[in-house]
Amino acid sequence: MFLAERSGETSRLRQVFSEVGGGRGRIVVVGGPAGSGRTALLKEAVDGLAVPVALLSAHCSRAEQNLPLGVIRQLFAGPAVGADRARQVADLLRRGAEEAGAAAGEESAHMGPADAAVAEELWSVVVDVSARTPVGIVVDDIRHADAHSLKYLLYFIRRSHTVRTAMVFVESDEMLPVYPLFQDELHQRTDVHYIRLSLLSRAGISAILCERLGHGNSSAVVDSCAEVTGGNPLLVRAFAADVESNAPAVPVSAGEAVGDAFRQAVTLCLRRSGAEALEAARVLALLGEGADPALVGRTLDIGPRTADRLLGLLRGTGLVTDDGFRHPAVRAAVLAQTPEAVRTGLESRIARVLYDSGAPSPVVASYLTAAPAPFDVADERWTWAVPVLRDAAELAAAENRVPQATAYLEQAHRAASGGCERAAILVALARLQRRSSPRAALRRLDPVVGHLTAGRFDAAHAAVMVRCLLQDGRHDEARELLRRLDGTDDGHGPAAAAKGLLGLWLAVSYPGVARSIDPDAAPWQHARGPESDGDALRRRATRLLAAVLGGTADERGIHEAEQALRIYHVTEHTLEPLTLALSALVYADRAATASAWCAALLAGTDLAHAPAWRAQLSSLAAQAALRQGMLPDAERFATAALSGMTAGDWGAEIGTPLATAVLVRLAAGRPDDAGTLLQRPVPAETHEGRAGLHYRYARGRYCLQTARPHAALRDFLDCGVLVQRWRMDTPGLVPWRTAAAEALARIGEATRARRLVSEELDTLRAAPPGRSYGVALRTLAAVSRPEQRPEILRQAVDVLRASGDRYELARTLVDAADAHEALGESKRARYAARRARGAAESCGAHGLLARLRPPGTGPVTPAAADGGAPALPGGAELSGAESKVAALAALGYSNRDIGRKLHITVSTVEQHLTRVYRKLNVSRRQDLPAPDPRLPVALL
Structure with missing residues (x-):
């Protein structure tokens, strides 16, 4: 093997063997961190000896560390002992093994007489061999030698100075030696020579890579190798092997070069550094950037000085620096080679240490959720874990990190012991699940239903259950929970607050259910008890919506709603009050304001993990856009709402976005598309809430536009019966009177139609004129005498232009054109028609345009360029x-x-x-x- 930057050490070691021939023994210790090439250096030196040496060698292994005299057996098993001495040596080793067996369990550093006799005779064999040729006693990785062999080796060392022997012991950096007396005696001797191997410099790294890769050894590869290996020869060669296996694509960054060879080399390097160092490296990898010696020590249950020594040992290998692992690839390799069971145990210990040190809940929870069951939930020492996981889940949910929050809560549910606590966690999980699928959230709550029906009733949990059951259309189950909730306390405390808030919400969202429980009660008026900030916000928003629906809202309430929309962003706790506030603005004829806030909430909230939230906000945005006559926007938002959640997830509330989509298509002149939408099945329970009112109204408009005025009238009058029964008879919700008046006019009942319109106007005159007032005026004109219509429509135009509803403005202008034409005022009719055409084109009301193009009309003049002046005939x-x-x-x-x-x-x-x-x-x-x-x- 090619050795880089080791020529000086190799020469010194060969010189030791050469000097033995002078009759004096030599002792050398070769040391260095794991992976530094000690064994390779020894082999290189011995293979290149210029003088004959009788070599007695042994390689120690952790697996044979408990075999008595295992190292001594290897030393005297070679051919250098000679065949004539083999039987004698075998007998001596047998006797020595028997003595070692008899002394098993004793930790005395002293040799007994029997051991000394065996050692003396074995040494005499060495002396006899050295008389013929110098002897080399080489022991590799001596830290794994058995203790009994070390005693014999010490015996030999004490007698080696006059015998032609070169004793070479290879040791690595370690924490604690197996037989401390051996190291102590070596360090005390003045005739011991030490050769310590260091990590490679950049030049040494380049030399190895050049020898291994040849032309692939670029400067970028050398830099990458130095960055990731720190110059550890074992890691450098592994790095080169990975680069070579990926050829001809030579990586530029260190992370790209790391492969299986490097990962295995990291593990081997750590194992050679000792079990304690390996465990410390694993803890360091799990702790990441926040690691420090004290934290590592507490995790391993060792003192800070011991932890410092372990980290120093790791720094010596080049794997670790003062700031942690040298490179992320090293950390990744350590984690990849850590068994799952070992990792789980370490993570649970880290979690406890971090908890005791006051670390933030998310940091602690990240270790508690690393495996399905990292701790014993039956152990009382882990009772702290569930609150930590729940707290971390709440923080993650607030930051829209839904998968992480879900993982925390699922782990908390596995760890929780009590039924009430597990139910509370399931409720929290359901709230998270409602971001994506309300129906799936309800499935999460099935065990909570059993918990509630078993008698362990919790008002807050019941309130959540009622909301979920109502949306899913399971109204009978919701009513049963409401009846049980009614008798849970004496009207005070947190349960009373939860009940009152639920009653208030029911009255404005599902009034049919609320009235079926108590037809005469107004639950929003009697709520008491302490409440959280979130509940207070929900209460204010619900009260505002109730006031708008009841016709008692004032500017102060509207201002408070806008303040809430300005301050809060969308979370589990604020979604409901914010959507209630937006609904209040829509019903109060503040569609432009509601539209702006819908856009802000949709744009300013990370809804990647909350498609259900986006769908609900899109539904409100569609309503607001429709009431401004912005038909393309309304259609886009309505489509997003219906596609953002399945019909099952919308449940009983699908009536609202579906109604908006129908009305948009009717206004755009596409009644066939509207009819297709109305063919979708809608749960019967929809008609017990506000969503049912919107749906009935939209269905009535469809019937009216498709020449079925009697069916339309039935739907409009049904809306009127319901809103009066539910005490929410405001035109801003559904203008049933004006719609019914249109239907009555179609079937020839003008007197009854005028009476309904007059009632509508009477309810609206107390407030400043708004969109609903303008619509009522337009309808009044339709049922008035022909000569009265132009003036009424002129007033309607002024009101609707100020309110910002382009579609209703266009409808009114079309009616004005018809009214003037009926009176023979052709010029005025053409003037109104021109204005109507412009308004209808601007909002996409193509159905109105058909009424404005009489037969024989020429083609429409091409539009002017955006931002330019509109063309006028003859205006060149x-x-x-x-x-x-x-x-x-x-x-x-x-x-x-x-x-x-x-x-x-x-x-x-x-x-x-x-x-x-x-x-x-x-x-x-x-x-x-x-x-x-x-x-x-x-x-x-």
Whole structure:
């Protein structure tokens, strides 16, 4: 074998053998860290001796360390002893073995008379051989020699100075010798020569790689090898073997070069360093960057000085530096070669040490979850583990690290001993599971159902169960839990708070279930008891939604909802209150505000592991977009909501996103697509909650648009019966009165229709005019006398333009065009139609456009470039600024509105209009030609 940077040591060792011929014995100890090449050096030196030497050699092994005189037997088994002495030696070894057997278990450093006699005769054999030729006694890896052989070797050492013998002992760095007297006596002698091997320099590494790889020995490979091996010859050769096996693709980085040979070499190096060093290396690998000698010592239950010595021993091999493992590849190799059972035991010990030292819960929990059962759950010494795992799970969930949080909770569930504690952990697991699959979360809770029905009732757990059961459509089971929950306490304490909060949520989410339990109760009014910050937020949000649905909301409540949306991000504890707050904004005709917050929550929250959360937020975003007339956005969000969760996961709440998707397609002029959506099965339990109201309303709109007004009327009136029974009769939820009025008008019951619309307007007049008020005005016009309609529709246009609902604005403008046409006001009709066309195009309401293109109408003028001025027929002579002003004026905007949109003064607008009138030869706005029907949205 080629040895790099070992020529001086080889020469010194050969010189020792050469000097023995002068009649004086020599003793040499070759030392160095594991993997430094001690055995290779010895072989190189002996093979190249220039003088004849009778070699007596032995190689010690850990496996034979308990065999008495195993090393001595090897020394005298070679041909150098001579055949004439073989029988004598065999007899001596037999006697020595008998003495060793008789002294088994004794640790005395002294030789008995019988042992001394055997040693003396064996030494005489060596003396006789040395009379003919110098003798070399070579013992490799002497730290694994049996204690009895070491006693004999000491006997020989004390008598070697006058005999032509060269004694060479190869030892590695170690913690504790098997026979300390041997090392002590060697160190006390002045005639012992020490040869210590060091790690290789970069030049030595390059020499080995050059000899092994030839042209593949690039500077990059040498640097990589030095980085990962530290110059340990054993590791360098393993590195070269891995590079050679990967040829011709020569790696550039150290990590790329590491393969099986290197990993096995790391393990061999550690094993040669001793069991204690190997265990310390494993602890160091498991601790990672946070390792320090004190932590290693506490894990191995050794003192800090012993730990320091062990780490020093590892540093000597080149595997470890002062900062830990030299390279991640070394750490990975140690971990890869650690048996699973050993690793599990070490990780559980590390977890306890870290816990005692005050380490953060996630750090401790990462070791507790390393294996399915790293600790004895029946052992009371591990009772601390479950709270640590639950705390770490909560922190991981808050950071959206769902797989890690799930692993912590599953380990905690395995470790928990009590039924109540295990139930609480299952509830926490279900909350995590609800991020991806509400139905799968309910399956997690099946054991909790048994726990609750067995009499060990917990109000908080029951509240979670009720929510899950209702969403899954298992309303009978939910009612049973609600009845049992009603008698669990005296109205005070945490149970009362949980009950009250659940009752409040039921009243706004599943009022049909709430009324079936107690038709006259208003549970949101009677909740008492202490509550957490999360419960307080949930209570405020639910109260706001109840106020909006009950028609008693004020600006203060709306402001509080916006504050909550501004402060909180989505977690298990805040998702429900935030979605309730968003629903309140939608129903309060604050769709633009709700839409902005939906977008912020969807964009600002890591929902990679929470598709169910994304689906719920998308459903709300779709509702908000629809109420702004942003049909493409509403369709996109509704599709995302329905595809983000399966129908089974949506359960009884699928009615809401499905209704939005139906209404969007109806508004876009695609009733067939809407009908396809309505063919999807919907659980009957859907109609016991708010989702059922949305679904009935959407189904009624579909029936109305497909010429089935009687079926539509039935759905709208059913909505009215339910919202009145549930005390949530607000047009912002479902405008059932105006919708029913449309259906009644279709079947000729105009008087009844006007009465319903009047009722709707009466409920809305107390609040500032909003979207619902504008819709009611449009419906009122439809059931009023023809001469009254234009003025009512003008008021509706003003209200709807201010509310921001483009679709309802377009519908109202279409109605205005029809109303003027019915009165014979053709110019006004054309003016309203132009405005309606622009509004319908801007929101994607293609169904309305069909009403605006009478037979014989020419093709639509191509749209202007984005951001440019809309084209006006005959307007080639207009400047860009004049074209913009003329287009907006043609759409009916006032001079003040035009100034605000174009950021110019009213006086400038008037000047532009004067020039426009002159160039186009018109005298008033109504005579301005229609702009491009696909007017850029930014100008509306």
